[in-house]
Amino acid sequence: MGGDKGDKSAPVTLRMLADRLGVHVSTVSRVLHAKPHESHRAASSATVERIRKLADDLGYQPNPHATSLRTQRSNLVGVLVPRLSDIVLATIYEGIEEAAAEQGLSTFVTNTLDDRELQRSHTEMMLARRIDGMIFGDAYIDAEFLAGFARRGVPFVLVSRRAAEYPSVTCDDYLGGRMLAEHLLELGHRDVAVIAGEPYASTGIDRTAGFVDGYAEAGVEIQAEKMVHSRFDARGGHLAADQLLETGAAPSAIFAVNDFAAIGAFGALRDHGLRVGVDVAVAGFNDTPLAVELPVPLTTVRSPMHEMGRRGIELLARLLGGEEVVSERLRPELMVRASTVGFGDPDSP
Amino acid sequence: MGGDKGDKSAPVTLRMLADRLGVHVSTVSRVLHAKPHESHRAASSATVERIRKLADDLGYQPNPHATSLRTQRSNLVGVLVPRLSDIVLATIYEGIEEAAAEQGLSTFVTNTLDDRELQRSHTEMMLARRIDGMIFGDAYIDAEFLAGFARRGVPFVLVSRRAAEYPSVTCDDYLGGRMLAEHLLELGHRDVAVIAGEPYASTGIDRTAGFVDGYAEAGVEIQAEKMVHSRFDARGGHLAADQLLETGAAPSAIFAVNDFAAIGAFGALRDHGLRVGVDVAVAGFNDTPLAVELPVPLTTVRSPMHEMGRRGIELLARLLGGEEVVSERLRPELMVRASTVGFGDPDSP
């Protein structure tokens, strides 16, 4: 009966279709792949019909290796992230993958752990796989590696973190930092500390800068020793908070530039016998799905992670099409919860 | 000096090397790619040397599309997971990707959201990309889809979840469930409830079964209404716990088959004014990095997620090499923390 679309491994090729229809393989190719306005001058509409019909009766799938070989275009893109098990990057990547599929692109993703050597070697592997473009989610603010990479002429875009003037899609991290500053200022916090993330990531840098500037405008200067760098995971936040808590009196509020670091801070506060949202206000950044489920729900800034990934691929696709693109800065949103306002009445009237 | 390895986009091919050395392209191919014992009979050692030298001076990288086209082997594998932003799957995938790279394989990964239609269509896309094999992290226990897929003759292995007799790498979920049962029984809990996860996933099924059997052996039967299915995320756990808490008295302990569901349960308990580890013991499964950082650290069962991914690819590689393989069940480990034993003294003497 009607052709079980390749159930038994018999890869159907253009030549098969051509032979079966007594027509030349180039004709089949044009009919099947050329843009509509070209396809109709490739064959009579009757032939077009016959070809199309047979093609999907037999479940024809073009061989991408042959196509790539011939066209010198692979429709593959490489994606580098610090760590996929970081839910933030995983979510961004979900956006990338989803949008890539829509554009007919496929992606390879790999972890670099923010290690420069791994960035280099994994990029090299991507190139060996003949990717058409790259998305970097692990850019260093110094853009040293990127400057070298740019010279190779392979299109790329940055997501999550910006660097130099390379095209990027980021959250407006600076604005997010300011939002949080305003929020904490309104609550009367003047003695605040920052768990600032890694010094080479624009995310942490910009969020911290926005926060510090927000406080500065209110006439409060945040001392250097109240800002400590940290890894972006829970453990890192824990260590950083320990450091803050051990040097002098506890601040009245802590801003961690990432939800996981904030959760780590929860742990540290707990260990020091301090209650989140009561003794010390804590705020995070990203609004990961856990934030709202924590025993003390976390005040945080929602960053459009999925969308960032999507826009990233869209920019790259434009780049691949030879267009110019301009960086995008997506708008964050403040999510106020109990970790800063206590269980008083954040959402209830 | 000395060949900046392809800085300016000039893809170097076998023919280039051959011409440059006045030797035939096939000779170069054999020297560069044949197994060592064949390569030395392909050319004199002097020639071998010259070829090797020029190849890496020029930074020769074989074109994988040409290779795949010729050999009918892509060294590509497709990976399907329910959701990459689930840290459990992301971690498994990290293992997969890492081990794949070591084996010279590249992976495409995509989310199926446990949706049958997406499983089908995304598998189809993988096939269109001419993958050599598949890894499914989203198997349904009924193996309906897999049975169909198996007929196509494409090698595959399951990770995380098992199904029918298909080769799989899983955690010994049943054992993990029993461990937790024993632990809670020792603490004297007899009135327990289970947040059991999705009914189609072997993980939840086996963990629940181990737990229930553990209790049964101690003479305690867990009532059906004390076991409720749930999604595997925090929100799902929250809803499930709400359901448990609304129907009659609260149990003295809750086992959630997944850490995130457990965190959701934390949220629900909080909303009901119950204290985790004091009023109600809670246990999870997987030992994700957050478990230990929670305000009340979570008792859970550590499953070797990364290793599961690694073993998955290794099995697949063997399958691709034509070998037979047998499923693996990796050993879990109980992690006792405050969510079941309170802040008494779990780790301190």
Add this chain to the structure above:
DNA sequence: ACGTTTGGGCCAAACGTTTGGGTATCATGC
């Protein structure tokens, strides 16, 4: 009637490898 267009296709050369066969040269065995 005759040159030009257009429709409908065919041809062949790539793209970069791999691989099953040659083949020419030289040394060896007998």
Add this chain to the structure above:
DNA sequence: GCATGATACCCAAACGTTTGGCCCAAACGT
């Protein structure tokens, strides 16, 4: 002196596409 066997290569076909030309016949313009 000649078959035999290495040694060190070369040749060519094939993998499945794409694409710039080419070609033939019919239709058209004048």
